[in-house]
Amino acid sequence: MNTTENNIISDTSDWSSELIQRYDAEISRIAADYGLDTYPNQIEIINSEQMMDAYSSVGMPLGYHHWSFGKQFLETEQRYRRGQMGLAYEIVINSNPCISYLMEENSMPMQALVIAHACYGHNSFFKNNYLFQTWTNADAIIDYLLFAKKYVSDCERQHGIEEVEAVLDSCHALMNYGVDRYKHPPGLSALEESGRQKEREEYLQTQVNHLWSTIPVKENADDTPEETRFPTEPEENLLYFIEKNAPLMESWKRELVRIVRKVAQYFYPQRQTQVMNEGWATFWHYTILNTLYDEGFVTDGFMMEFLQSHTNVIAQPAFDSPYYSGINPYTLGFNMFKDLRRICENPTDEDKEWFPDIAGSDWRKTLDFAMRNFKDESFIRQFLSPQLIRDLRLFSVLDDDEQDELEISAIHDEHGYRHIRAALARQYDLSMREPNIQIYNVDLRGDRSLTLRHILQARRPLNKDTNEVIRHLSRLWGFPVHIQTINEDGTENITDSI
Amino acid sequence: MTQIIDRRINGKHKSAVNRQRFLRRFRQQIKKAVSDAIDSRSITEVDHGEKINIPSKDTHEPVFGHGPGGRRDAVHPGNKEFVSGDRVARPPNSGGGGGSEASDQGEGEDEFAFQLSREEFLEFFFEDLELPDLVKTQLTKVTSFKSVRAGYSTTGVPSNIDIVRSLTGALARRIALRAPYSVELKEAQTALTALLSTPQNEGEHTTRIQELEEEIRRLEDKIATIPFVDTFDLRYRNRIQKPTPSTQAVMFCLMDVSGSMDEIRKEMAKRFFILLYLFLTKTYENIQVVFIRHHTTAKEVNEEDFFYSRETGGTVVSSALELMLKIIKERFPSDDWNIYAAQASDGDNWDGDSPNCRTLLNDNIMPLLQYFAYIEIMPHNHQSLWRHYEGVKVQNRNFDMQSIDSANEIYPVFRQLFARKPA
Numbered sequence: 001m002n003t004t005e006n007n008i009i010s011d012t013s014d015w016s017s018e019l020i021q022r023y024d025a026e027i028s029r030i031a032a033d034y035g036l037d038t039y040p041n042q043i044e045i046i047n048s049e050q051m052m053d054a055y056s057s058v059g060m061p062l063g064y065h066h067w068s069f070g071k072q073f074l075e076t077e078q079r080y081r082r083g084q085m086g087l088a089y090e091i092v093i094n095s096n097p098c099i100s101y102l103m104e105e106n107s108m109p110m111q112a113l114v115i116a117h118a119c120y121g122h123n124s125f126f127k128n129n130y131l132f133q134t135w136t137n138a139d140a141i142i143d144y145l146l147f148a149k150k151y152v153s154d155c156e157r158q159h160g161i162e163e164v165e166a167v168l169d170s171c172h173a174l175m176n177y178g179v180d181r182y183k184h185p186p187g188l189s190a191l192e193e194s195g196r197q198k199e200r201e202e203y204l205q206t207q208v209n210h211l212w213s214t215i216p217v218k219e220n221a222d223d224t225p226e227e228t229r230f231p232t233e234p235e236e237n238l239l240y241f242i243e244k245n246a247p248l249m250e251s252w253k254r255e256l257v258r259i260v261r262k263v264a265q266y267f268y269p270q271r272q273t274q275v276m277n278e279g280w281a282t283f284w285h286y287t288i289l290n291t292l293y294d295e296g297f298v299t300d301g302f303m304m305e306f307l308q309s310h311t312n313v314i315a316q317p318a319f320d321s322p323y324y325s326g327i328n329p330y331t332l333g334f335n336m337f338k339d340l341r342r343i344c345e346n347p348t349d350e351d352k353e354w355f356p357d358i359a360g361s362d363w364r365k366t367l368d369f370a371m372r373n374f375k376d377e378s379f380i381r382q383f384l385s386p387q388l389i390r391d392l393r394l395f396s397v398l399d400d401d402e403q404d405e406l407e408i409s410a411i412h413d414e415h416g417y418r419h420i421r422a423a424l425a426r427q428y429d430l431s432m433r434e435p436n437i438q439i440y441n442v443d444l445r446g447d448r449s450l451t452l453r454h455i456l457q458a459r460r461p462l463n464k465d466t467n468e469v470i471r472h473l474s475r476l477w478g479f480p481v482h483i484q485t486i487n488e489d490g491t492e493n494i495t496d497s498i
Numbered sequence: 499m500t501q502i503i504d505r506r507i508n509g510k511h512k513s514a515v516n517r518q519r520f521l522r523r524f525r526q527q528i529k530k531a532v533s534d535a536i537d538s539r540s541i542t543e544v545d546h547g548e549k550i551n552i553p554s555k556d557t558h559e560p561v562f563g564h565g566p567g568g569r570r571d572a573v574h575p576g577n578k579e580f581v582s583g584d585r586v587a588r589p590p591n592s593g594g595g596g597g598s599e600a601s602d603q604g605e606g607e608d609e610f611a612f613q614l615s616r617e618e619f620l621e622f623f624f625e626d627l628e629l630p631d632l633v634k635t636q637l638t639k640v641t642s643f644k645s646v647r648a649g650y651s652t653t654g655v656p657s658n659i660d661i662v663r664s665l666t667g668a669l670a671r672r673i674a675l676r677a678p679y680s681v682e683l684k685e686a687q688t689a690l691t692a693l694l695s696t697p698q699n700e701g702e703h704t705t706r707i708q709e710l711e712e713e714i715r716r717l718e719d720k721i722a723t724i725p726f727v728d729t730f731d732l733r734y735r736n737r738i739q740k741p742t743p744s745t746q747a748v749m750f751c752l753m754d755v756s757g758s759m760d761e762i763r764k765e766m767a768k769r770f771f772i773l774l775y776l777f778l779t780k781t782y783e784n785i786q787v788v789f790i791r792h793h794t795t796a797k798e799v800n801e802e803d804f805f806y807s808r809e810t811g812g813t814v815v816s817s818a819l820e821l822m823l824k825i826i827k828e829r830f831p832s833d834d835w836n837i838y839a840a841q842a843s844d845g846d847n848w849d850g851d852s853p854n855c856r857t858l859l860n861d862n863i864m865p866l867l868q869y870f871a872y873i874e875i876m877p878h879n880h881q882s883l884w885r886h887y888e889g890v891k892v893q894n895r896n897f898d899m900q901s902i903d904s905a906n907e908i909y910p911v912f913r914q915l916f917a918r919k920p921a
Contacts, residue, residue, distance in 0.1 A: 045505060053513045073520075074517065075612070174561075176561060395573070395574060397573075399571075408581065408585075410582050411580055461564070461568060463564060465561060469561060
């Protein structure tokens with residue numbers, strides 16, 4: 001291109017609003033050429049303190065007040081000041097318009113990287129991945145958070161900070177158990193929903209009251225069926241159960257439980273798509289900025305700075321390095337998408353054997369399909385290739401507490417690929433990562449105690465926090481809570497109670 | 499369409515509320531940490547912010563999770579020499595060797611560390627001492643600044659434009675920019691006059707005149723387009739923040755280090771000295787602290803020795819007073835210095851010495867001092883020193899004394915100081 005010289009957008013590391021706009025325009029054009037479908041973007045420029053704020057409110061642009069966010073802020077601030085960590089380059093909110101934060105301290109190449117990564121990478125993932133489409137509502141989240149913040153502070157004014165804090169503490173302890181994992185029958189339209197909001201509140205209260213009605217019911221002597229349980233099916237969404245059934249809970253507390261539950265549900269997809277989401281965004285900032293370079297919009301110096309940060313982001317220390325802290329989701333995700341593109345563009349015989357459907361296909365379509373229809377677990381199970389297992393030299397270690405030693409169960413060889421792929425996929429399966437705990441029964445006629453069942457997986461016991469969490473649950477429920485551990489063969493194991 | 503919003507100007511300290519919530523919740527732990535910190539830091543550094551450690555088990559937020567044990571198959575990167583079927587010893591401390599579980603609460607540190615600001619730190623410090631709120635705010639107040647004129651700058655807000663300066667600059671610039679054209683103009687005009695005065699009327703002659711007239715018009719236009727005032731000329735009055743002028747003070751800390759002053763008494767004394775120091779920092783920019791310890795003889799020492807070294811022996815209080823007087827005369831002329839003294843003791847004194855102290859104070863020392871505060875810490879019973887000091891108190895309004903048994907009784911000693919000189 002003979003006009004290369006004139007294309008260059010900027011050649012210093014200083015940024016300005018105008019420059020950001022011009023970079024964004026080019027990046028947007030390239031992203032559209034590659035077929036990325038995104039929400040409109042809203043880029044917000046903030047300073048490092050605001051970034052720490054955003055950090056500590058776990059990525060909610062407006063959070064209700066709680067000491068745990070203050071704790072997180074202090075922690076981040078302390079580590080940042082000591083220089084133990086840089087701040088993340090970006091935080092991006094799954095909302096419509098999609099809000100991304102740029103830090104003022106960053107240089108222009110970094111800002112461009114973040115724009116490509118967050119505003120086009122994450123953004124398109126939020127908009128199109130099936131989990132986000134199913135579980136989150138990008139149009140409504142900001143309004144909901146605003147409502148939640150106001151509601152919580154109203155409660156604090158009415159009932160005192162301590163009361164509210166206690167409820168929120170308990171809810172936070174159970175937050176991961178406040179999500180629906182399966183879609184319930186389609187909801188009502190928004191209009192009907194709002195029409196029924198009041199009705200629901202009243203109805204729920206009567207339901208609860210009915211459940212606990214102390215007026216004696218005429219008992220049919222012959223009608224003594226085997227004891228029925230309540231709930232009739234075990235309930236895995238503990239907070240939902242509390243919200244709907246806790247006998248003595250005041251309605252403002254129910255609403256608080258609901259708020260925490262909603263926030264948990266909003267983050268539920270993110271917890272299941274970390275590798276994919278980061279991998280997708282990293283893949284696209286890499287691809288887009290390289291295209292920007294090929295078209296002559298950026299200088300060599302720009303690329304050097306960009307590549308250095310990119311390399312840092314996807315660095316993966318080996319298992320025996322002192323810096324090792326598990327598999328870096330950026331590395332794994334980026335490499336998988338890059339590898340997927342390679343399989344499409346330059347398939348080897350091995351790829352053709354392993355991925356007959358996608359070897360040699362149009363890479364954009366294949367990547368788009370993968371991004372839309374998978375979560376970490378299924379994505380790895382489907383697309384982790386032998387080539388990548390070799391590149392990362394993955395191996396799996398079997399740790400069985402009945403054995404004295406660890407066993408290397410598979411390495412990157414012909415026999416090991418499938419095993420490693422399955423083991424790694426399981427590692428990202430939320431239902432394997434978190435203990436399986438469900439509400440099993442309520443002693444309706446007796447002391448109203450609640451029984452939880454923990455179904456053992458691979459004999460892995462619960463952690464030290466368990467009793468404390470049970471105490472929180474019991475505080476919400478208002479009556480004793482028991483927990484039973486059930487072995488994999490169905491036999492009952494131990495019962496703890498609080 | 500992308501929207502770019504600059505949020506830097508607003509929304510600072512968004513987390514301030516959450517931070518307050520945190521401090522509130524861990525009040526007890528933080529108070530303990532603050533009080534430990536006060537014991538270990540020097541008086542003049544007491545009002546800096548402080549790194550606080552509290553046990554992280556208190557701040558831990560519990561969640562359900564897997565504990566160590568059971569059977570797990572974890573994938574790791576970077577295999578070097580393993581082949582499948584290898585058996586390796588279980589590494590110490592990591593139950594599963596799995597990355598996903600371990601790193602939740604940081605690196606297994608059992609302390610949660612964070613920084614308190616100066617204000618927050620002092621607030622915790624004051625809590626014990628039961629200071630009135632007004633006093634607290636006065637003490638935590640930072641130096642006030644006054645904005646003063648400091649020359650001119652090229653940037654600023656329109657209301658600060660200095661018109662005379664700006665126009666002087668503009669004039670100079672106009673003259674400078676006009677100079678080359680003025681010279682040419684003068685030449686052209688001379689040439690024209692010369693031509694007009696020669697009586698030739700050929701065609702060439704007329705065109706030459708026209709050319710010159712054209713040239714003159716061009717130059718006049720050039721000169722006319724030089725702006726009268728350019729942004730480049732603007733000068734703004736510059737202001738800088740200067741701390742308000744304040745005077746200097748010296749604070750004498752006198753302490754009995756005879757055997758009967760044990761650790762607890764010394765710690766209480768330290769708080770007393772800290773408080774006086776803080777009171778003084780409020781009023782004075784520059785404060786020097788002199789430590790004098792005494793048993794039978796007095797000695798000027800550094801802070802370390804003052805609080806931490808022990809000596810035994812009898813007690814002669816007047817030795818310290820004499821030394822103080824000597825130091826004042828040598829180094830702190832009372833015209834230039836505001837002199838404060840604080841004495842802590844358990845009340846023991848050699849009986850024959852107490853009248854000396856009284857005379858010394860009444861006749862020589864008190865006239866030089868702004869204030870003298872004496873505390874007797876957990877005395878067994880008041881002895882002659884107390885009685886003689888009571889005599890001093892009657893004669894001097896700037897003398898105050900108090901017998902204290904616990905930290906919250908320290909403050910009333912200062913009440914008088916405040917009543918006399920409201921800040």
